[in-house]
Amino acid sequence: MSTPMLASVRRRKAPTLLPHNEHSKENSFVDHKQHQRSFQFTRVRVLIVAASASLWTLFTVYGHHVHQRCWWTYLRRLSWRLDHPSSSSWMSSHSANQTARMILLYDDPIELYPPGRSPVDKLEPIPHLLNPDYNDLEFESYFGRYDDFERHIAKDDADLYHDQRRQFLYDIDNKHLRSYYDGYEDQEFTKDDCRSAGWQFVMKPNCNVFHELALEYSADQDVQPFLVEYLAHGYYRESYRFRNKYWKSGAKVRRNIVYPESEQMVMKHLRYHEDFPINIKNQRAVLREAVLMEALSTRPTFANFYGYCSTSTMLQAGNDFVHQVIPRRLKWQEDDGRATPQQLRRHPDPLNSFTPEQKLSFALSMAEGLAELHGYAKGVISHDDIALDQWVMLDNGNVVLSDVNNAMVLDWNETAGTYCPYDIDYPYGDLRPAEAYWGNGTATETVDLWGYGTLVFSLLTGLYPFYENVDQKANRKLILNGQVPKMDPKYQNRSLIEGRLYDVVQKCIRPLPEDRMDIFSVVNYLRETEQMVATGGEQSPLIE
Numbered sequence: 001m002s003t004p005m006l007a008s009v010r011r012r013k014a015p016t017l018l019p020h021n022e023h024s025k026e027n028s029f030v031d032h033k034q035h036q037r038s039f040q041f042t043r044v045r046v047l048i049v050a051a052s053a054s055l056w057t058l059f060t061v062y063g064h065h066v067h068q069r070c071w072w073t074y075l076r077r078l079s080w081r082l083d084h085p086s087s088s089s090w091m092s093s094h095s096a097n098q099t100a101r102m103i104l105l106y107d108d109p110i111e112l113y114p115p116g117r118s119p120v121d122k123l124e125p126i127p128h129l130l131n132p133d134y135n136d137l138e139f140e141s142y143f144g145r146y147d148d149f150e151r152h153i154a155k156d157d158a159d160l161y162h163d164q165r166r167q168f169l170y171d172i173d174n175k176h177l178r179s180y181y182d183g184y185e186d187q188e189f190t191k192d193d194c195r196s197a198g199w200q201f202v203m204k205p206n207c208n209v210f211h212e213l214a215l216e217y218s219a220d221q222d223v224q225p226f227l228v229e230y231l232a233h234g235y236y237r238e239s240y241r242f243r244n245k246y247w248k249s250g251a252k253v254r255r256n257i258v259y260p261e262s263e264q265m266v267m268k269h270l271r272y273h274e275d276f277p278i279n280i281k282n283q284r285a286v287l288r289e290a291v292l293m294e295a296l297s298t299r300p301t302f303a304n305f306y307g308y309c310s311t312s313t314m315l316q317a318g319n320d321f322v323h324q325v326i327p328r329r330l331k332w333q334e335d336d337g338r339a340t341p342q343q344l345r346r347h348p349d350p351l352n353s354f355t356p357e358q359k360l361s362f363a364l365s366m367a368e369g370l371a372e373l374h375g376y377a378k379g380v381i382s383h384d385d386i387a388l389d390q391w392v393m394l395d396n397g398n399v400v401l402s403d404v405n406n407a408m409v410l411d412w413n414e415t416a417g418t419y420c421p422y423d424i425d426y427p428y429g430d431l432r433p434a435e436a437y438w439g440n441g442t443a444t445e446t447v448d449l450w451g452y453g454t455l456v457f458s459l460l461t462g463l464y465p466f467y468e469n470v471d472q473k474a475n476r477k478l479i480l481n482g483q484v485p486k487m488d489p490k491y492q493n494r495s496l497i498e499g500r501l502y503d504v505v506q507k508c509i510r511p512l513p514e515d516r517m518d519i520f521s522v523v524n525y526l527r528e529t530e531q532m533v534a535t536g537g538e539q540s541p542l543i544e
């Protein structure tokens with residue numbers, strides 16, 4: 001820093017004793033020059049501060065990852081390779097052991113159990129089906145610039161033990177359950193009891209895929225080929241969008257780029273919250289969802305399903321649907337923001353901007369999705385958690401069901417030859433019928449019809465049912481007293497489609513389960529409506 005510069009700064013700041021008009025021309029020229037210099041100096045100062053701030057950010061945000069993922073991994077690999085020059089071929093018989101040792105960062109071989117205490121010591125070898133021979137499969141992956149990793153897959157004692165245990169449980173299981181770990185395994189059932197269907201507990205996890213993904217959405221994006229973005233959360237889970245960052249050059253640079261569905265996927269996991277531990281109950285719920293979603297993945301009304309592990313699932317990415325149906329008052333507002341007085345003044349004009357044809361198509365698609373569950377070939381399934389945010393919108397404008405983790409596969413009573421009613425676990429919110437809040441174990445799949453009625457209510461109006469009242473507790477009281485959400489009767493006559501959707505709402509949201517339409521009649525009625533619209537036909541009365 002030169003002395004004149006400092007001087008100029010000091011001089012500029014010093015108060016001048018001369019009134020403005022008494023400055024000579026020469027003086028003003030000098031002032032101007034000084035001013036220019038001081039301006040340059042300020043610019044340099046700002047640049048220095050900005051540069052240090054960015055360096056600081058770089059090191060604090062990225063430094064951790066650089067340290068963990070890159071330098072450390074790289075140096076470790078390098079030193080190991082220098083120590084073992086002969087192991088450059090990964091086919092070498094010696095390398096499997098070495099690799100395992102290197103990954104575990106131990107010099108001595110590891111004993112999983114104390115000598116002679118291994119649980120598999122006394123067990124016979126098991127049939128090849130349960131004990132597939134992986135031939136100590138080992139593979140290396142060199143992905144990205146830094147992140148090369150090796151994985152060693154071998155049948156070790158622990159795997160063997162779990163297979164044996166599974167076989168053992170299977171053999172002693174004279175009931176209907178064949179799950180890997182069964183929370184009810186100590187119960188005895190008879191033909192007179194309500195018994196749950198075994199297929200809902202058959203696991204097909206693909207955990208490796210999950211372990212290859214990182215949720216590090218803010219920092220070192222080089223760990224994987226995806227850009228990760230937090231999407232939203234429901235009651236149990238939060239979801240993240242993974243987008244292929246190599247899709248089209250420049251895709252990661254350009255902002256607001258519209259990624260096609262094929263280049264992304266969504267992963268959901270349990271929320272980090274003390275209420276949602278990774279326990280057998282929550283694992284069961286996700287397992288059931290995985291089984292159902294996988295079975296129904298080919299259906300156009302369900303999101304494609306890519307896999308599951310423990311309490312996480314991976315599936316086709318969709319877009320927000322609920323806030324198109326019920327527009328938010330402000331962007332940042334949560335779902336429970338109800339209509340404003342200004343919005344209500346527009347009522348009974350719908351507050352959303354879907355055309356009646358679109359509403360019909362959404363209503364039909366949602367009904368078809370529920371019909372897949374209620375009419376499932378291996379047993380009736382109740383969705384049990386109907387709300388608009390369980391559906392997401394695809395690029396082609398269709399809506400698909402993407403959350404069934406509360407679903408109940410109804411138990412079967414062989415003696416009575418009937419499905420058994422059940423008790424609802426989480427009777428929250430105000431979108432359910434009275435039997436859900438009674439908690440006396442009388443719920444059946446008909447609870448979904450009430451829920452479906454509330455969906456169509458919102459589609460038509462752009463409002464939540466009970467839009468006049470935000471207090472869900474108070475609304476639940478109303479429901480328990482046999483009241484139903486009121487809808488403006490003007491919707492009956494707005495158009496053919498809206499009139500018929502209004503009818504569906506009235507026939508679904510009814511206090512007594514036996515009075516509600518069933519989902520198959522809803523599907524038929526809406527398909528008929530579509531035909532009537534296509535042919536310009538007359539309105540037919542609702543099938544009683």
Ligand SMILES: Nc1ncnc2c1ncn2[C@@H]1O[C@H](COP(=O)(O)OP(=O)(O)O)[C@@H](O)[C@H]1O
Binds near residue numbers: 319392
């Ligand atoms: N396939 C998807 N594509 C995009 N967003 C999704 C998808 N599935 C879920 N979401 C978003 O994540 C939220 C939470 O997922 P959800 O399965 O409903 O969790 P929960 O079981 O807690 O209800 C949803 O409300 C929705 O906003």
Ligand SMILES: [Mg+2]
Binds near residue numbers: 389403
């Ligand atoms: Mg949900």
